[in-house]
Amino acid sequence: MSKDHVILWFRQDLRLSDNAALTAALETGATVIPLFILDDESFGARRMGGAQRWWLHQSLTALAAQLEALGSRLILRQGVAGPILKALVEESGAKAVYWNRCYDPESIARDKAIKAGLTEAGLTASSHAGLLLMEPWELKTKGGGFFKVFSPLWRALQTSYKHKAPLPAPKSLPSLPSLKSDDLEAWALCPNNPNWAEGFGAVWEPGSEGAQTRLRQFLNEALSVYKTQRDRPDIEATSRLSPHLRFGEISPRQIWQAVQEELDTGKASQAGADKFLAEIAWREFSYHLLFHIDRLADRPLRPEFADFPWQDDPDGYEAWCKGQTGYPIVDAGMRQLWQTGWMHNRVRMIVGSFLIKDLLIPWQEGERWFWDCLVDADPANNTASWQWVAGCGADAAPYFRVFNPVLQGERYDPQGAFVRAWVPELARLPDRFIHKPWEAPDLLLREAGVTLGETYPKPLVDHGEARKRALAAFGDIKKDRAA
Numbered sequence: 127m128s129k130d131h132v133i134l135w136f137r138q139d140l141r142l143s144d145n146a147a148l149t150a151a152l153e154t155g156a157t158v159i160p161l162f163i164l165d166d167e168s169f170g171a172r173r174m175g176g177a178q179r180w181w182l183h184q185s186l187t188a189l190a191a192q193l194e195a196l197g198s199r200l201i202l203r204q205g206v207a208g209p210i211l212k213a214l215v216e217e218s219g220a221k222a223v224y225w226n227r228c229y230d231p232e233s234i235a236r237d238k239a240i241k242a243g244l245t246e247a248g249l250t251a252s253s254h255a256g257l258l259l260m261e262p263w264e265l266k267t268k269g270g271g272f273f274k275v276f277s278p279l280w281r282a283l284q285t286s287y288k289h290k291a292p293l294p295a296p297k298s299l300p301s302l303p304s305l306k307s308d309d310l311e312a313w314a315l316c317p318n319n320p321n322w323a324e325g326f327g328a329v330w331e332p333g334s335e336g337a338q339t340r341l342r343q344f345l346n347e348a349l350s351v352y353k354t355q356r357d358r359p360d361i362e363a364t365s366r367l368s369p370h371l372r373f374g375e376i377s378p379r380q381i382w383q384a385v386q387e388e389l390d391t392g393k394a395s396q397a398g399a400d401k402f403l404a405e406i407a408w409r410e411f412s413y414h415l416l417f418h419i420d421r422l423a424d425r426p427l428r429p430e431f432a433d434f435p436w437q438d439d440p441d442g443y444e445a446w447c448k449g450q451t452g453y454p455i456v457d458a459g460m461r462q463l464w465q466t467g468w469m470h471n472r473v474r475m476i477v478g479s480f481l482i483k484d485l486l487i488p489w490q491e492g493e494r495w496f497w498d499c500l501v502d503a504d505p506a507n508n509t510a511s512w513q514w515v516a517g518c519g520a521d522a523a524p525y526f527r528v529f530n531p532v533l534q535g536e537r538y539d540p541q542g543a544f545v546r547a548w549v550p551e552l553a554r555l556p557d558r559f560i561h562k563p564w565e566a567p568d569l570l571l572r573e574a575g576v577t578l579g580e581t582y583p584k585p586l587v588d589h590g591e592a593r594k595r596a597l598a599a600f601g602d603i604k605k606d607r608a609a
């Protein structure tokens with residue numbers, strides 16, 4: 127086989143435009159071999175959750191079609207990345223492997239070992255930036271350390287980020303020599319029997335074209351109201367770009383550019399744009415923490431939380447997972463998650479607070495359920511956000527902030543439209559009881575077809591009591607620490 131081959135290893139960057147590794151690989155003039163490895167086996171690798179696997183299947187299908195339209199092909203292989211790359215190098219005679227960097231500790235360790243192996247064998251290993259606006263080590267506090275608080279990181283990012291226009295996608299690609307590839311169907315990434323992802327296809331269009339459509343739609347319809355409406359789960363006021371960002375079907379640089387263009391042409395409000403870019407920066411912050419802090423996924427950043435008196439409550443956990451807690455806003459969110467693979471940010475905070483503070487179930491269990499159910503389950507955002515909700519993370523919500531699920535529902539879903547959409551058995555309740563059906567008079571419940579304890583659960587806990595219990599428990603760990 128010809129010597130002029132290089133491998134482009136796709137990972138969290140399933141796109142052809144603004145893909146620095148792809149551009150650099152093409153600049154060598156060699157034939158680029160596009161490769162994706164399903165690696166559940168490398169040491170420490172965290173197996174993708176079920177919903178992400180569904181997304182991955184669709185996203186790889188879209189990427190393969192784009193590559194074929196340009197004259198190339200996507201090679202699929204499954205197993206431990208190091209040996210797979212080695213085998214493909216031998217089969218193809220490739221002289222180099224290009225990739226865009228990942229920042230979780232397991233990927234870093236794996237990539238370092240692969241780089242060392244390739245270099246030792248006289249090959250080139252070329253890694254590039256593509257997942258973030260800035261590399262986690264480029265942003266530093268005045269003292270030279272990393273940021274543990276969001277606002278100064280955001281200020282630093284605004285000053286130091288030097289925006290460059292996103293890289294274009296190639297117009298054509300050289301055809302590939304004959305190389306074997308797995309059959310994507312044989313990876314069985316999509317569930318069947320039961321097909322719990324049945325509803326996902328109606329909600330999502332995985333792939334970079336879907337990402338661009340979603341971005342355009344958001345910029346046209348919601349960016350201007352983003353600042354004021356983004357907390358309302360009953361209104362489509364957020365971008366829903368999270369799974370596209372998770373799989374790198376769109377880059378934050380492309381988003382930044384698109385938002386600036388909206389501002390330059392006067393189509394976007396400064397307030398909406400600023401708030402939206404700040405949320406993109408929260409993603410940068412999560413990755414900053416993931417890179418700089420060891421074991422973000424399972425160890426509380428505040429050490430006193432390691433001794434927290436968590437409850438062993440399998441029934442409470444199951445009710446939470448199934449959206450059967452008896453608190454309508456919590457149940458609506460958990461069912462939205464199950465049926466679409468996504469949940470609104472405000473509701474993620476409410477259900478997270480409920481699990482941790484009302485039920486005293488460890489945040490790691492919530493994190494694991496989200497990891498399995500979210501199409502956007504992200505190694506940085508999911509873990510950092512769960513630590514934030516628990517109060518044990520960097521720049522976290524204070525432990526005494528215990529969300530009241532009734533007041534949160536009344537404030538952010540004032541007519542109950544979100545609850546009615548996901549908890550249809552309550553749909554006929556009037557607005558004033560939709561977030562607290564247990565306070566509705568019996569006659570009214572009967573008229574609405576609701577029998578508490580039968581058609582819809584009674585509240586799993588009394589929120590007032592649960593709040594006191596949580597504050598006492600959180601207070602105790604503080605005292606222990608002080609002593």
Ligand code: FAD
Pocket residue numbers: 356364365366367368369371372405406407408409410412469470471472474475478496500502503504505507508509511512515
């Ligand atoms: P938009 O409001 O349109 O925001 C645009 C983008 O900014 C998002 O796509 C996301 O990439 C980023 N972003 C927004 N809010 C946050 C945030 N608070 N922290 C970090 N980045 C943010 N987000 C994930 O992408 N993956 C996760 O696994 C994840 N798990 C979470 C778990 C909990 C308990 C909580 C409270 C939040 C979690 N988030 C996670 C953050 C946030 O809820 C989602 O990013 C957001 O709801 C995605 O919807 P969107 O794309 O419409 O967001």
